[in-house]
Amino acid sequence: MNTIAHSQPDDDFDSLRGISLELDRFFDEEKRRERILQMQDRIRPGRTKPIAIRLDQFTVKRLKTLAALHNVGYQTLLKEFVVERLYEEERREGIIREPAPPKRSTG
Numbered sequence: 001m002n003t004i005a006h007s008q009p010d011d012d013f014d015s016l017r018g019i020s021l022e023l024d025r026f027f028d029e030e031k032r033r034e035r036i037l038q039m040q041d042r043i044r045p046g047r048t049k050p051i052a053i054r055l056d057q058f059t060v061k062r063l064k065t066l067a068a069l070h071n072v073g074y075q076t077l078l079k080e081f082v083v084e085r086l087y088e089e090e091r092r093e094g095i096i097r098e099p100a101p102p103k104r105s106t107g
Helices: 023-043 057-070 074-092
Strands: none
Touching: 057 074
16 A cells, blocks of 8 residues: 655644545545536636726726616626626527426426
């Protein structure tokens, strides 16, 4: 059985607490961690990517006004608009399917 050597640090904090030091098990657990993080990023991306977009002043003013009425930031509102429109276009193109209607209970 291959194991990783582990030396205890001087303080009370052990960063490897609960981590298997048996190599095969360690790498199996690491693969699961990576799969979970990938799934999380697909379901609910935790990070956003800053981009530059050029809009005319009137469009920005309209966006800021509407955002103020909804009590959100204008960039947040713009992001919501983009996500909503992407959903509509992806449905139209058949990339994603309509959600199935809820089943009626017969009872």
